[in-house]
Each structure stands twice: as C-alpha cells, then as structure tokens.
Amino acid sequence: MFFLLVVSVFAKENYSQMSTQELIEIIGFVDEKDKVSFQKELEFRIPKMSSFEREQYEKRLNETPEIKVIEDEE
Numbered sequence: 001m002f003f004l005l006v007v008s009v010f011a012k013e014n015y016s017q018m019s020t021q022e023l024i025e026i027i028g029f030v031d032e033k034d035k036v037s038f039q040k041e042l043e044f045r046i047p048k049m050s051s052f053e054r055e056q057y058e059k060r061l062n063e064t065p066e067i068k069v070i071e072d073e074e
Contacts, residue, residue, distance in 0.1 A: 015041035020049060024056050028064030 013034045015023060023042060030038045049057060 013037070020045050020053050021056070024053065024060050027057075027060045 013031075015034075015038050018026075018041075023038070023045065026038075027042075046054075046057070
C-alpha cells in the first residue's frame with residue numbers, strides 16, 4: 001500500500017519544468033487528474049508570454065473547444 005502511495009505521488013506531472021511552448025502544445029491532452037496543476041501553471045505563465053507565445057496559446061485554445069479559456073488579469 002505504501003509503495004502505491006509513493007508511486008502515485010511521483011507519477012504526477014511537473015508542469016513547472018516544461019517550457020511555455022511545451023505547455024501550449026499539450027493543451028487538450030492533459031489527463032483529467034492533472035488538469036488543476038496544469039491550469040495553475042498556465043495561469044502563472046500567461047502574463048509572461050511573448051506575443052508569439054500568446055498567439056500560439058490563443059490559436060491552440062481555438063483548436064480545442066473543450067478547454068475553458070483562462071481569463072487574463074490585465
């Protein structure tokens with residue numbers, strides 16, 4: 001039982017280690033169990049995105065309608 005608990009903790013995806021471009025590319029392909037941490041990392045990065053990254057982000061959101069658009073705090 002302990003082994004399963006340890007494995008499940010380390011099995012979670014660490015989105016902070018991914019580049020912004022990598023995060024943009026996996027929009028729509030994130031496991032349900034990881035969506036909260038993925039959304040938090042995206043929300044953290046949106047204000048720091050370059051104009052190119054923001055354009056790619058918007059394009060990706062339009063390609064994947066099942067993704068909820070994150071409101072920008074600008």
